[in-house]
Amino acid sequence: MMPRRISAMLAAAVAFAGLAPAPAAAQLFFYNPDFKGGPVEASDPIVGEPLPGATLAEQRAALLWNFRAAMNVSALQCQSSYMRATQNYNGFIAHHATELAAAYAALGKYFLRVSGPKGANLFDQYSTRTYNSFSTMNIQGFCQISTNALKSGLRVPKGELAPFALAHIREVRSSLAPAFDKPLAYNPYAVQVPQLPNLGEDCWNKANELTARCGGAGGEDSGKKRRG
Template sequence: MTVLRSVLATVMAAGVLAASPASAQFFMKSHDFSGEPVRGDEPGIGLDLPDATEAELTAGLVWNLRAALNIAALQCQFAPTLLTVPQYNGMMIDHAAELKSTYATLAKYFARKNKAPKAAQNALDQFGTRIYGSFSTTAAQYGFCQVASNIGRDAIFLPRGSLHTLAKQRMREFRNALVPWGEQRFPRGIGFDRTILVPRMDPICWKKDEWNTKTCGPTVQWVVR
């Protein structure tokens, strides 16, 4: 009976796995968006933070990562198997302490750069708004959503307090995914044989609308175009 139960359990488990939905796959082969790790002050990676310390640059990267995953949770719900919503929610819970310290670091940076508290808060708010806007995409949505799903999955399995390492390692990939790419397995477009047969149109071969048999032969001649 023990052997029979084991066999039945294996069959049932296989059935459950077969019935579970696969992660969304938009292409036979997706574009490789991976890139080198970053510090945070490279062109095109994030918003400029003049005179920022290394800790402040790192905080900027973490806030970029948070914003990107938030945008994905909002924009990628057309493909629920990507799990961008639960991934974002899980990341916010698991890494709440690091996100809180990240926000505090950014607040201190803008307070240092702006003497008036109100100006500092406005600058911080504008920083966050502009980051969100920089990740919004329509044309590149498929690639962006797939990358966001992969990065979001890694985020929820990270040890707490190490979200900054993921931001440094994957932020270039996130930015690369904002450029639209299509199917990589096959070349873009579909090839067509555009050669056609047309009758020979030399004026000498036609007399009004009839083929001139005296000059060009007894039957209409066809040529490839």
């Protein structure tokens, strides 16, 4: 078969394949799992490890520290280039540096207040357990939710990270559970399959061009009779 004829067939095949459904660039599921979301209070157990005797300000600091830990784990685990987890995390930390530093200082003072000289070491252990609490083998759901939170967090004004964390920490925690996609269902009305042109021998002229009669742009040869 001549190269021009092969090219025409390949073009038709590409046109057909181009209509196949595909997930969005930053989407890990065709159908989003139902991760439970909604705002929480800073004292809600879902935030993280409880801090006995903590004030409201210290509980909010713990909330921010847990949320920061989740975003850090996201940057380490979600390494797909289109998610930009590492780049967005670096921007997130820089953008909210003042608020996160204040949360770190408040937690440090809490552990010193309740544990005395052992406080610094206990704070380190608490931080390690906090990071580990966001580690999961079911990273698809966690990566989808956490990287979206990272991107959205970049748009949160400085000094307003705590309300954002309160609104998203439940969904981030929920995404640690196993999540599975639903099977795709063929919908003939959603996917229109194009009709391929007639590629029979009678559709080509002497220059190996697909004729207009068969969906191409080539002319008919003079004196050529159509078969059949």
